[in-house]
Amino acid sequence: MKKMMFIGETRVGKSSLIRALSGEEFSSHRAMAVEYFGQYINTPGEFLENSWFYNALITSSADCDILAMVQDATRSSSLFPPLFAPIFNRKVVGVITKVDDPAANTERAERFLNSAGAREVVHTSVRTGTGLDTLREMLR
Template sequence: MRKIILIGKTGSGKTTLCQRLHGEQMEYQKTQAVQTFENAIDTPGEYIENRFYYNAITITAADADVIGLIQDCTEQTSLFPPLFAAMFPKPIIGIVTKVDLAKDPKQIEAAREYLRMAGAEKIIHISVMTGQGIDEILQYLDQE
């Protein structure tokens, strides 16, 4: 199975997704440093929130096979600049999180558009609480 690095804002669901993908108990933990799972790399939200850390993202991404850009659909803005994904010579997927919390389908569409503009080649909608989209991510990572 390919390894994915998850990049996204603090509170967007990166750590909880890693826990769900690896069958661990889901509990909120503020990621203070890069955390490595068997098939995932969890990055602190500060890596995308502060351009000073972009170098850390590119260096950490060297250990991944797939880049996962995480966008919480309940957020009204995105921190991903247009074509952000162009800095990575790897497959890029966009993951729209917290779709179960969307009050309006337009929130999910806005999140999709942010990820598309950032350069995501494939976009998956997930809810770690209901399990929606988790199998789709696992199948994607299982492709060679």
């Protein structure tokens, strides 16, 4: 069974995405720990926000087939460093969250993800269900 690991800043929507994708009760405790839920692996936002945790992200990614770099469409900044994706040595997909939000700017989010090294980018919303099937399909 293929696994997908989500990385992204705090509050970008990682837990919401896992809840929507799995269709089950996934309750995140905001713990400073990597969480395993079926085919999905959640990581603390702090791991991306503090570069001394990058090693923890890289180590955890050994368990996944696909790494999802999660960018909030409403944010005007991104903490993904340029060319971050290749260091994981995995298939990497960019995931834009909250595309339903009136303040969403998907072109900006896509630029952040492209510069971080994501070639493929999926637009998602847990409110409308946009993009969820595309992500599920990748795990088949």
